[in-house]
Amino acid sequence: MSGFSGDSKQQHLARRRALHPSPDNVTDPLFQDDPFFDRRDVVQVKYEMLRRVRVDRRSVSGAAAAFGLSRPTYYEARAAFERAGLPGLLPAKKGPRRAHKLSDRVMTFVDEQREAEPALTSASLAKRIRTHVGVTVHPRSLARALERRAKKNSS
Numbered sequence: 001m002s003g004f005s006g007d008s009k010q011q012h013l014a015r016r017r018a019l020h021p022s023p024d025n026v027t028d029p030l031f032q033d034d035p036f037f038d039r040r041d042v043v044q045v046k047y048e049m050l051r052r053v054r055v056d057r058r059s060v061s062g063a064a065a066a067f068g069l070s071r072p073t074y075y076e077a078r079a080a081f082e083r084a085g086l087p088g089l090l091p092a093k094k095g096p097r098r099a100h101k102l103s104d105r106v107m108t109f110v111d112e113q114r115e116a117e118p119a120l121t122s123a124s125l126a127k128r129i130r131t132h133v134g135v136t137v138h139p140r141s142l143a144r145a146l147e148r149r150a151k152k153n154s155s
């Protein structure tokens with residue numbers, strides 16, 4: 001039906017961070033006998049958990065337990081679903097949400113360096129940042145930050 005064999009679907013879910021952390025804890029009857037319902041797919045599991053509470057009027061505690069998830073996970077899923085619909089149930093990307101190494105101190109240093117030498121490349125700036133500020137910044141991250149700033153200042 002889905003075009004995936006069991007193993008390739010599991011690999012696909014894992015790559016997308018959508019693999020349920022404990023699929024064996026899903027005890028809801030829908031996921032027991034019907035191959036359409038895949039207990040490994042955390043997006044499908046969360047959606048069905050939300051539906052159980054909203055449509056079938058199950059308790060939050062009971063539904064969360066039946067789907068192998070916690071009550072806080074239920075509330076997070078509900079808020080994400082209300083905010084963004086089904087895409088809200090997709091796992092968020094991990095890692096920093098911004099260029100956290102490019103603090104005000106670092107960017108002030110960059111501005112000073114660029115003012116003194118306007119032709120400096122981001123690679124040269126990254127080396128100077130590492131040497132003088134003690135922070136390792138990838139040249140491409142620095143270039144993107146400078147592009148974002150230029151775009152913001154031109155708006």
